[in-house]
Amino acid sequence: MERFYIMKLKRLFSSFSAALIIVALAASPALAAERIRLATTTSTENSGLLYVLLPPFEKKYDIRVDVIAVGTGKALKLGENGDVDVVLVHAREAEDKFVENGFGVNRRDVMYNDFVIIGPKTDPAGIKGSDAVSALKKIAAKQENFTSRGDESGTHKKEKKLWGQTGVVPAGGWYLQTGQGMGATLQIADEKQAYCLVDRGTYIAYEDKIELIILCEGDERLFNPYGIIAVNPKRQPYVNYVQAMALIGWITSPAGQKIIGEFKKNGKLLFHPSAYK
Numbered sequence: 001m002e003r004f005y006i007m008k009l010k011r012l013f014s015s016f017s018a019a020l021i022i023v024a025l026a027a028s029p030a031l032a033a034e035r036i037r038l039a040t041t042t043s044t045e046n047s048g049l050l051y052v053l054l055p056p057f058e059k060k061y062d063i064r065v066d067v068i069a070v071g072t073g074k075a076l077k078l079g080e081n082g083d084v085d086v087v088l089v090h091a092r093e094a095e096d097k098f099v100e101n102g103f104g105v106n107r108r109d110v111m112y113n114d115f116v117i118i119g120p121k122t123d124p125a126g127i128k129g130s131d132a133v134s135a136l137k138k139i140a141a142k143q144e145n146f147t148s149r150g151d152e153s154g155t156h157k158k159e160k161k162l163w164g165q166t167g168v169v170p171a172g173g174w175y176l177q178t179g180q181g182m183g184a185t186l187q188i189a190d191e192k193q194a195y196c197l198v199d200r201g202t203y204i205a206y207e208d209k210i211e212l213i214i215l216c217e218g219d220e221r222l223f224n225p226y227g228i229i230a231v232n233p234k235r236q237p238y239v240n241y242v243q244a245m246a247l248i249g250w251i252t253s254p255a256g257q258k259i260i261g262e263f264k265k266n267g268k269l270l271f272h273p274s275a276y277k
Contacts, residue, residue, distance in 0.1 A: 035064040036243040039078045040088040041154055042181030044226070045069035047201040047270050053259050057250045063243050069181065071153025079103055079229070082236030086244040088251075090199070090226045091154035104229035106245065108252045111260050111271040112225040115158055116203060117216035119144075119195040127195070132219040133165045135195075140166065143174040145194035149185050150177025154224075159197045162221065186210060199224050201270035208266070225274065228252070251275075 044050060045067060054065050068078065072089040079087045080103045088110065089095060098104045117127065117135050125144040127135035139146050148170070149156045163170055176194065178185045182202045189196035190210035203214065228248050233241040250256050252275035260273040 034062070034240065034243055035066055036086065036240045036247060037066045037068060037084040038086050038088060038247065039068045039070060039075035039084040041072055041075065041090055042069045042183065043090070043153075043155060043199045043202045044088060046181065046183040047205045047263075048265070049201070049260065049263050049271065052263060053251065053256065056255070056259070057247060061243075061246055061250075063246065065247065071149065071151040071156065071181070073152030073157070076103075079231045082231060082239055084231065085240045086228065086230050086247055088226065088228045089154060090224055091157045092225060092227065094154075094157065095227050095229060098229065102235055103232055105232045106248060107227050107229040108248055109274045109277075110226045110228050110251055111257075111273050111275075112223065113200045113271050114217065114224050115155070115197055115222040116200055116214045117195060117197055118189070118203060118212040119215045120193045121211065121213055123215055125195065128215045130216055132162050132216055132221050135216040136162055137166045137168060139195050140168045140170060143172065145192050146170065146175050147185055147189035147192060147194040147196045148175065148177045149182065150179050151181075153182070155182060155197060155199060158222075158224070162197070165221075186212075204265045204268050204270050226271070 040050070050067060058064055068084060070078070072091045072094060075087045075089050076094055076098050078084045079098065087104070095107060099107055117132060119125070119127065125139045125142045127138050130138065148159055176192070178188050182198060183206060186196065186198060186202065186206050187210065190212050196212065228251055230241060230244040230248060231239045233239055257273035257275050260271050263270055
C-alpha cells in the first residue's frame with residue numbers, strides 16, 4: 001500500500017519542486033518510517049557534519065537516512081546501479097557526467113570548502129607557502145613521503161589532476177596509496193610523517209589527533225565544492241525518489257544551510273553553505 005502511495009505521489013509531483021514534495025511528505029502518514037539510502041564521501045562523514053544535519057530531517061519527516069560513506073567514485077557507482085537513492089559528493093566533473101549520462105537528476109550545490117596539503121612540521125620538502133603544483137613538484141623531486149587515498153574519491157581525483165599539472169607521475173616507495181577513506185589516510189600519513197592532500201573539513205576534525213600541519217593552502221585550484229543529486233527514477237524505477245527529493249530540499253533549505261553554516265570544530269567553520277548565491 002505504501003509503495004502504491006509513493007508511486008502515486010511520484011506522478012502527482014513529477015513537475016513540482018522539492019519544496020512541494022516536502023510538504024506532501026509532511027502531511028502523509030502513510031509514508032511514516034520510510035528509509036532512504038544516501039551515498040556520500042568519507043570526508044563528509046568523517047567531519048561529523050551528518051550527525052547534526054540529518055537528525056532534524058529524520059525527526060521532522062519520519063524518514064530514516066542510511067548513510068553509506070565511500071569515495072565519490074564508489075558513491076556515484078552505487079547511484080548508477082540503483083543501490084542508493086541520493087548521492088552527496090565532491091567531484092564536479094564526475095557529477096556532471098553522472099547527470100549527463102542519465103543516472104542522476106536535480107543536482108544542487110550544497111556547500112564548499114577547500115583542499116590543503118599538510119605535512120610534517122619540519123617540512124623536509126620545503127613546500128610552505130608554495131602553490132599546490134609547485135608543492136607537489138618539490139615533494140616528488142626530493143621523494144619525500146606522500147600518502148594518497150588512491151581510491152577514486154573526490155580527493156583522489158583532485159590529487160590526480162594536480163599531479164597531471166606537474167608533469168610528474170608519482171611512483172616508488174615514497175608514494176603510498178592507502179585505498180582507504182580520508183580519516184584512515186590521515187592517520188597513516190601522520191604515522192609516516194608524510195605529506196597528504198586533504199579537505200579542510202576533515203583536517204579540522206582530526207587536527208587534535210595528528211601532528212601534521214597545513215603547509216599549502218589558498219590556491220584557487222584547491223577549491224572543493226559539494227553537490228547533492230537524486231538518482232534518476234526513470235533509470236532506476238525502484239529508488240525512493242520522492243524521499244530523496246525531500247532530503248535534497250531539506251539540505252538546501254534555509255534550515256539545512258543554516259546548520260551547515262554554523263557547524264564548527266575547535267571554533268573553525270568546516271563548510272560554507274552554497275545553495276543560495
